[in-house]
Amino acid sequence: MKIHTIYSDHGFPSLFSSQILPTSLPIQFYSLSLSLSLSLSLSLSFSLTHFRKQTEKFGEEMWEKLRASAEVQDAFMTYTVYDDVITIKLIQEACKVLDVSMEAILKLFGEYFFKFCKMSGYDRMLRTLGGSLTEFIENLDALHSYLALSYQEMNAPSFRVEGGADGAMLLHYYSDRSGLCHIVPGIIEAVAKDFFDTDVTMSILDMNEEVERTGKKEHVVFLVVQKARRQTKRALKTTVCTMKEKYLSISVGPEEKSHRDAKASVVFGKGPFRDAFQPVYPERLWIEGEVFCNAFPFHLVFDEALRVKQAGVNIQKYIPGLLTQKFGIDEYFSLIHPQVTFSISSICKFINSQFVLKARREMMPRAWKSQPTLKLRGQMIWMDSLECMIFMCSPKLCSLQELEESKMHLSDIAPHDTTRDLILLNQQRLAEMELSRQLEEKKEELRILSKHLAIEKKKTETLLYAMLPEHVANQLKEGKKVAAGEFETCTILFSDVVTFTNICAVCEPIQIVNMLNSMYSKFDRLTSVHEVYKVETIGDAYMVVGGVPVPVESHAQKVANFALGMRISAEEVMNPVTGEPIQIRVGIHTGPVLAGVVGDKMPRYCLFGDTVNTASRMESHGLPNKVHLSPTAYRALENKGFDIVKRGEIEVKGKGKMTTYFLIQNLNATEDEIMGRTTALTHPKGKNSLLSRNRVTRPGTVLGSAASDEATPAGSPVAGQDSTDAADGQPSPDQTKTSFLASGSVPSALCVVL
DSSP: OOOOOOOOTTSSOBSOOSOOOOBOOOOSOOOOOOOSOOBSOOOHHHHHHHHHHTHHHHOHHHHHHHHHHHTOOSOOOTTOOOOHHHHHHHHHHHHHHHTOOHHHHHHHHHHHHHHHHHHTTOHHHHHTTOSSHHHHHHTHHHHHHHHTTTOTTOOOOEEEEEEOGGGOEEEEEEESSSSOTTHHHHHHHHHHHHHSOEEEEEEEEEEEEOSSSSSOOEEEEEEEEEEESOHHHHHHHHHHHHHHHHHHTSOOOGGGOOHHHHHHHHHTTOGGGTTTOOOOOOSSOOSOHHHHHHHSSSEEEEETTOBEEEEOHHHHHHSTTTTTSOOBHHHHEEEEESOOOSSHHHHHHTTTSOEEEEEOGGGSOGGGTTSOOOEEEEEEEEETTTTEEEEEEEEOOOSHHHHHHTTOOGGGSOTTOTHHHHHHHHHHHHHHHHHHHHHHHHHHHHHHHHHHHHHHHHHHHHHHHHHSOHHHHHHHHTTOOOOOEEEEEEEEEEEEETTHHHHHHHSOHHHHHHHHHHHHHHHHHHHHHHTOEEEEEETTEEEEEESSSSOOTTHHHHHHHHHHHHHHHHTTSBOTTTSSBOOEEEEEEEEEEEEEEEOSSSOEEEEESHHHHHHHHHHHTOOTTOEEEOHHHHHHHTTTTEEEEEEEEEEETTTEEEEEEEEEEETTOOHHHHHTOSSOOSOTTGGGGTGGGSOOOOTTOBOOOTTTOOOBOTTSOOSSHHHHHHHHTOOOHHHHTTHHHHSTTSOSEEEOOO
16 A cells, blocks of 8 residues: 655645645655645645545545545645645544544554654754753754745644643644644654663643634644653763762872873863763953844844843844834734744743744835835743843745845845845745746646546447457557467357348338347347457448457357347347347357457458358248258257257258258256346246247247248248248348358358458
């Protein structure tokens, strides 16, 4: 089974999100390319593709079932935003079909998503977020902030960690979407187990709407308890540390201690360089205020009352009156991330997060109100001695276009500020994303076209295989010559409609076409039931062969059963003149043939040999609603479970006198089996219903015509024009219309018209 990637609305993987979407459960796991690192924002597009990826676990059929019941499309584009409704639909349907709770499905989703991100090559990036699980979680918001440069529509959740008793910690989860917090335990437990070799158990302590945040936000508090998985590894580490301490405790004289030894003591942590490290601070700050404000052109200092005490020169440039007017910082800026109340206490709760402030448009000069408002992203630091908060920040710009729209230049950003590099690199990244989006759209178009092409190809092949044997058609498609083949034995059948010439004389052409189409459609179905090959139809003549092009030992039995089915099917086709069921004659002969493809334009699969002529004679000298057998066909069917009666010796044009037979029924098959029906719906007489269709005569007699159904001495004319003509060896009016079969001038080959 395959794996299908799920992308967020922004094309990058999200580890956590308040939204989850289908576990792309086509369920063949199709794959898209993962565009960026693992993020805690499980946006819709990503979750859709990822939902599809769960195909690997549950199978393609399950995905198709879920997709159909949820009424969602099969393919999801990486950079396309999808509605949250799709996610909810798929989760609800998965709960019903799999009989699993929503909490369990979301947790499984989280576990699998982490695995998928690792398989996609983002393992190293995630490991660098922190040296412990706590540090990992604390830096997730910073990762989201970085990703937002490229994925501007990203709406990521926020996380806050608090220490708890006995080494436990409290994880605060804030999200815009409710009810999907259960993916957090799945991902956190997988991260702890894989990255930090720790087992984690998580339980929900509280779930409510966060009153401090703007709007209605879900706030879930998890209790996280960690336990090391490998105690032996921890014991080994302790032993190594003990040995290191003993080794470093060996006394060495100062005069013997080399520079290399001093460096080793630093590396191994001996001395004041590591264990006893104490930072040294100056008695006063050796930097002038003016220099500081120019060196850090984007910074703010404000007190507990939110009064601005200090600001960088460029902030003053783009926010006029910030220091001269006695307004609070909250009147000039709104706090958009994290979305908490703009107060010192609320900021301190998220002190480890990146903060984003947005200038209020109403505080800008009227001439500037048409341009985008300034956004600042950075870190908040509380200064106890001054009882002030400093906000070290940079402009939040994603591209050169935003830089221009904000009427700013790269020179406005300090040379040491990496925001310069981020803007330039992100410009390239955005161009690559646009190219990827276009390529993905083209790829999807090609996939759809390829799917349609495969459907059309299947239709073409089906039509081709209906006109030529499959192995022959395949050779012709490959441009190969098809060699003629000799078949030592096969069984050929011909049939035609009794009095067809008279019917044509009094009916409209469309009536004839409808009658033949109805009859041939029924016959064609029987060819599949009995595995015989339809050679061709000309007018009312129908020709099939058994044992060609694929030799089989039971070719005679197959053709015989097909003939019995033809006779039953013909009763369902009405004569447009009389309104009664039509009557057919069937002739069968067994013998050798040569078969091959002739012609380059409209090639035809042809049968050559005297067997073809003899089979046509059996049909033309037959009787209405009777299956006429030649001596070789009789010997092939003898003792094979068929009821066969002897017709006697008759004169066959071009062949002389022949002793022929009539096939009555298959003693071992019911009518439903002959017709390939699954249940007996139309003929409740059961197994003997086929017997009741024909009157069995005494051996040694010749069957009369269908009109009188009376026995006639062998060699005597049979009542009715058709039988009389047949006995005299002269073609009847209805044989004239198939003279290409009965007359001696017809070549001994019939072809399939491609």
